[in-house]
Amino acid sequence: MPNYRFPNTSDSGSADKATLDKSLEPEYRESNENTARNLAALANLGAGKLENSVFLQAVENAPVAISITDLHANILYTNAAFCDVTGYELDEVIDNNESILSNKATPRLVYQALWGRLWQKKSWSGLLVNRRKDGSCYLAELTVAPVLDEAGEVIHYLGMHRDVSDVYFLEQSVRNQNKLLEKVLDQAPAAIAMLGEDKRVMMSNRAYQTMADELSPRAPADVVLRALEDSYPDLLKDGASFENQEIGLDLGGSHYRWFNCFGNWVKTETEGAEAFFERSEQCHLLLVVIDITKMRNRQQESQMNALRVLMAEEELLEGMEEAFSGAIHQLEGPVNLLDAALAILARKQNNDDGALVEALIQARDAGVLALQDMQRSIPVRPKESKAPVNINQVLREVISIAVNRLLANGVVIEWKPAVHLPAVMGAEQRLRSLFKKLLDNAIDAVSTRNIDLREINLCTRVENNNVIIEVTDSGDGIAPDLAVKVFEPFYSTKPPGQRSRGMGLSLVQEIVNEHLGTVEVDRHYQQGCRMRVILPVSL
Numbered sequence: 001m002p003n004y005r006f007p008n009t010s011d012s013g014s015a016d017k018a019t020l021d022k023s024l025e026p027e028y029r030e031s032n033e034n035t036a037r038n039l040a041a042l043a044n045l046g047a048g049k050l051e052n053s054v055f056l057q058a059v060e061n062a063p064v065a066i067s068i069t070d071l072h073a074n075i076l077y078t079n080a081a082f083c084d085v086t087g088y089e090l091d092e093v094i095d096n097n098e099s100i101l102s103n104k105a106t107p108r109l110v111y112q113a114l115w116g117r118l119w120q121k122k123s124w125s126g127l128l129v130n131r132r133k134d135g136s137c138y139l140a141e142l143t144v145a146p147v148l149d150e151a152g153e154v155i156h157y158l159g160m161h162r163d164v165s166d167v168y169f170l171e172q173s174v175r176n177q178n179k180l181l182e183k184v185l186d187q188a189p190a191a192i193a194m195l196g197e198d199k200r201v202m203m204s205n206r207a208y209q210t211m212a213d214e215l216s217p218r219a220p221a222d223v224v225l226r227a228l229e230d231s232y233p234d235l236l237k238d239g240a241s242f243e244n245q246e247i248g249l250d251l252g253g254s255h256y257r258w259f260n261c262f263g264n265w266v267k268t269e270t271e272g273a274e275a276f277f278e279r280s281e282q283c284h285l286l287l288v289v290i291d292i293t294k295m296r297n298r299q300q301e302s303q304m305n306a307l308r309v310l311m312a313e314e315e316l317l318e319g320m321e322e323a324f325s326g327a328i329h330q331l332e333g334p335v336n337l338l339d340a341a342l343a344i345l346a347r348k349q350n351n352d353d354g355a356l357v358e359a360l361i362q363a364r365d366a367g368v369l370a371l372q373d374m375q376r377s378i379p380v381r382p383k384e385s386k387a388p389v390n391i392n393q394v395l396r397e398v399i400s401i402a403v404n405r406l407l408a409n410g411v412v413i414e415w416k417p418a419v420h421l422p423a424v425m426g427a428e429q430r431l432r433s434l435f436k437k438l439l440d441n442a443i444d445a446v447s448t449r450n451i452d453l454r455e456i457n458l459c460t461r462v463e464n465n466n467v468i469i470e471v472t473d474s475g476d477g478i479a480p481d482l483a484v485k486v487f488e489p490f491y492s493t494k495p496p497g498q499r500s501r502g503m504g505l506s507l508v509q510e511i512v513n514e515h516l517g518t519v520e521v522d523r524h525y526q527q528g529c530r531m532r533v534i535l536p537v538s539l
Contacts, residue, residue: 127139242261266286456471471531
């Protein structure tokens with residue numbers, strides 16, 4: 001710059017520079033190449049293009065710290081911003097070496113890179129850790145360029161830097177937070193994924209990747225969202241967050257998998273420069289999927305074990321009740337005959353059979369006492385309070401309890417529950433016993449040797465404020481004239497020698513009556529037997 005005058009320089013000085021090792025990164029140097037070229041062009045700007053005063057005012061008022069040194073890095077000129085950034089006054093830096101800003105911790109390799117570029121008449125850019133006058137350190141984003149004369153020889157060095165400590169602190173904080181967040185997410189047992197507006201995965205944790213391997217080539221997010229939409233049709237329509245939504249998935253293994261799903265919508269602002277003044281938002285879905293298969297299986301197994309014990313106790317009580325009732329039924333016949341014989345003898349005149357009458361009276365009295373003892377021995381069933389009962393759930397439990405009998409007899413069961421079934425006010429265990437008896441009878445009906453098609457159909461629906469349950473089997477069916485008789489105690493349509501549940505359908509009738517319902521045989525069904533139970537809906 002031949003048209004500018006600077007204070008006299010000294011030949012003494014040092015090449016020391018405080019730099020940061022990041023300055024050696026080639027991609028960083030390349031990103032600042034344009035800045036360096038522009039700075040060099042500004043340094044070589046001649047007086048023919050701009051007035052000296054204009055150029056000086058531009059440099060003096062620049063918001064960036066600018067300094068000009070001799071070839072030994074002795075400071076010849078600084079602008080006001082240089083003093084503001086470093087804390088030094090103008091007279092404290094003029095004729096001093098740039099090394100006064102050094103923090104004395106720069107690696108030798110950084111010096112070699114810096115001076116190597118300058119000796120090649122090329123600019124150097126990088127990050128340095130500088131020290132202010134008060135001893136505090138700051139991160140300087142520095143560009144140094146050679147100033148050439150008309151002959152192309154280096155006569156000065158032009159430096160320009162700014163304090164980027166806050167930016168660096170923010171960048172490092174973001175990096176550290178990202179590392180911590182990634183570590184926390186990877187350690188989480190739940191599969192976590194952030195989805196964009198197009199439902200594509202933007203980021204995920206290790207558990208999600210494991211789930212992706214199990215579902216490959218299907219994406220876990222696609223599978224989960226499809227299952228949520230099928231199970232809860234309105235869940236994802238209004239853009240509201242959701243939690244504790246349970247779904248079941250068949251992942252291709254030997255077991256059905258259960259998952260608990262959580263979703264939160266996160267709104268972010270568009271990051272592009274074009275949206276600086278016209279802000280726009282993007283919606284992202286944070287999807288959390290927790291595998292609850294083990295817990296669900298334990299719960300179901302525990303529940304089913306408890307139900308099996310309860311049903312076994314119920315069947316034991318019913319068996320005892322049936323045995324005593326059968327014995328009473330058998331004993332009532334002879335007692336009634338003794339009463340009839342005594343009545344006949346009492347009508348005879350001049351009856352000389354006093355001893356016979358006395359024997360008959362004793363036999364009759366003994367029979368009555370035996371009947372009374374057996375009636376008192378019938379187990380007293382504990383009274384069960386009524387509450388709203390989900391009939392679909394009761395039927396699912398009954399099917400699970402009977403699954404071993406179904407498999408052993410090769411019976412295929414088709415279960416068609418109503419999607420929305422109102423509750424029935426009733427005694428849950430009694431209702432469970434009712435449907436267990438109907439299902440047992442259906443299994444018996446299709447398990448005979450002459451039945452090739454062994455199918456049972458269970459379905460529920462709602463009609464006229466009543467819950468209707470139908471149990472249909474492909475057995476031999478019940479003749480229309482026996483549709484009422486089958487509900488009488490100790491009557492059975494089973495052939496002689498086959499196990500009979502003498503009180504089964506009569507107990508079904510009893511339980512249905514307790515719930516103010518009806519049970520009937522569908523007389524019009526011809527492909528087997530269809531039992532229909534009608535229970536009033538709880539109001």
